[in-house]
Amino acid sequence: xxxxxxxxxxxxFLWGLFPLYFHAIxxxxxxxxLAHRMLWSLLFLAIVLTLRQQWRWLPRVLGQPxxxxxxxxSAVLLxxxxxxxxxxxxxxxxxxxxxxxxxNPLVNVLLGLAVLKERLRRGQWLAxxxxxxxxxxxxxxxxxxxxxxxxxxxxFGGYGLLRKTAALAALEGLSLETMILFPLALAYVLWLxxxxxxxFLTSPHDSTRWLLAAAGPITAVPLxxxxxxxxxxxxxxxxxxxxxxxxxxxxLGVAVFHESFSAERLSGFLVIWAALALYVIEGLWVxxxxxxxx
Numbered sequence: 459x460x461x462x463x464x465x466x467x468x469x470x471f472l473w474g475l476f477p478l479y480f481h482a483i484x485x486x487x488x489x490x491x492l493a494h495r496m497l498w499s500l501l502f503l504a505i506v507l508t509l510r511q512q513w514r515w516l517p518r519v520l521g522q523p524x525x526x527x528x529x530x531x532s533a534v535l536l537x538x539x540x541x542x543x544x545x546x547x548x549x550x551x552x553x554x555x556x557x558x559x560x561x562n563p564l565v566n567v568l569l570g571l572a573v574l575k576e577r578l579r580r581g582q583w584l585a586x587x588x589x590x591x592x593x594x595x596x597x598x599x600x601x602x603x604x605x606x607x608x609x610x611x612x613x614f615g616g617y618g619l620l621r622k623t624a625a626l627a628a629l630e631g632l633s634l635e636t637m638i639l640f641p642l643a644l645a646y647v648l649w650l651x652x653x654x655x656x657x658f659l660t661s662p663h664d665s666t667r668w669l670l671a672a673a674g675p676i677t678a679v680p681l682x683x684x685x686x687x688x689x690x691x692x693x694x695x696x697x698x699x700x701x702x703x704x705x706x707x708x709x710l711g712v713a714v715f716h717e718s719f720s721a722e723r724l725s726g727f728l729v730i731w732a733a734l735a736l737y738v739i740e741g742l743w744v745x746x747x748x749x750x751x752x
Contacts (some may be wrong), residue, residue: 462690474706559611
């Protein structure tokens with residue numbers, strides 16, 4: 459349980475810094491960044507698997523259509539999540555993207571209750587209700603359907619559920635997902651190259667090429683941490699830990715990218731942070747009570 463929380467927390471902290479990375483390569487179109495993420499992630503994972511001599515799982519999985527189908531589904535969800543997130547950051551919607559990851563933990567809780575039959579204590583229910591109220595307020599005051607937030611929240615919630623119940627461990631599972639995505643990504647990059655539009659080849663800045671190549675470890679490391687953590691902790695705990703990442707992204711959106719952050723939006727964020735405090739206090743109280751009873 460404790461090591462799962464550590465893995466998940468590290469993953470969300472790294473994701474919280476992602477706007478800085480994508481803004482640094484803002485000159486590259488979002489679909490091309492997405493394709494490079496797939497290609498360089500697979501290369502990085504292949505190196506890791508080779509160093510660890512950990513390829514025996516692949517022939518076995520290739521003979522299991524149901525397992526492959528589940529990873530095709532998770533790969534599709536991952537692609538949608540990556541694509542929308544990259545576009546939102548590079549088009550000045552970092553705070554809108556952060557709202558998506560505030561919604562995402564609520565999606566996780568609902569999936570945990572409906573699919574995994576997890577149960578919550580009364581204090582946890584109260585924390586979830588308060589957080590839901592904060593998200594509802596943020597959605598309402600925006601005055602329009604928050605499509606960026608909804609897509610990010612739903613796709614990553616579904617991805618988290620599939621990875622939690624997957625037949626493969628974190629490293630093998632992510633490797634299989636990137637293998638599934640590889641042909642499409644390679645075909646797109648080759649098409650760009652044929653039309654002289656591959657930024658990796660045409661950019662005058664070496665830093666851009668290095669940053670695109672760095673998409674491999676930058677993408678793979680937090681996903682591996684997340685997948686490892688998701689398998690060891692309840693969906694409700696995983697959902698609440700995820701508030702770390704959107705909080706960091708919202709702060710970056712205001713302080714670094716100077717996006718609009720009204721008093722109404724701030725009040726919604728404060729409600730969600732209050733829900734997190736309530737959840738932590740309730741968990742500490744229950745833990746102390748159990749130790750006293752033991």
